[in-house]
Amino acid sequence: MKFSKHEEIWLTISVGMLVLFMVIVGYQTFALGMGPPSNKETLDPQKVDQTAPFDNPGVFEVGPNEYEVVMVLQVFSFTPNNIEIPKGATVHFTMTSKDVVHGFQVAGTNLNAMVMPGYIQKITQKFDKPGEYLVLCNEYCGAGHQMMSTTITVK
Ligand code: CUA
Incomplete structure (x- = not known):
């Protein structure tokens, strides 16, 4: 040619x-x-329950209207679930997975992260508008994937 x-x-x-x-x-x-925003911190995915801060997941106030949410994802749920935070709060999510790759997508916001076993995912979001935000897993993770959801309520 x-x-x-x-x-x-x-x-x-x-x-x-x-x-x-x-x-x-x-x-x-x-x-x-x-x-792309991601975190290079790692942990042993077999020992999530014994590794700080994931040995104590929850919502913690870390400053004036500023919160840290320590969250563990597993088939097919988020711990803690159905979080409530005040309007205008800045929330630092610190997340990991106990088993497979999960997604953390919050409808109506730009929050969208991949949560992988062995890695600590950190992402920050300010919630100005009150309402109930749907949190979805957007990575296929098994038979119960489509049921894996929770909410963040801002009020
Ligand atoms: Cu977890 Cu899909």
């Missing part, structure tokens, strides 16, 4: 752009640490 001069030029430009974008994205991710 023989390319015409024009095809060669455009092929070179498009391949060059792909390589350039890959270099830029790679540089941002690894050199500037601008990869």
Whole structure:
């Protein structure tokens, strides 16, 4: 197969752009640490119940209208579940999974995280609007996946 001069030029430009974008994205991710929000902290997934802070999951006040939610995900539930927080609260979620990969998505917010066994996921969200927010697992995790949900009530 023989390319015409024009095809060669455009092929070179498009391949060059792909390589350039890959270099830029790679540089941002690894050199500037601008990869997707995730946490490099790890723990032994077999010992979640014995490892702080997950030995005591719950909602803890850590400042003026600021809370930490220590949460354990497992097939097919969230611990603690049906959380209540005051309006305007800033909530730091610290999460891990006891078994398989789960998702933590809060409908009506930008909160959407993957929670993997062996890793500690940390994500912060401010809840300004009162209401009942549906929390869903959005990673397929087994037969009860579609039942894995809870709520966050802001009032
Ligand atoms: Cu947990 Cu799907």
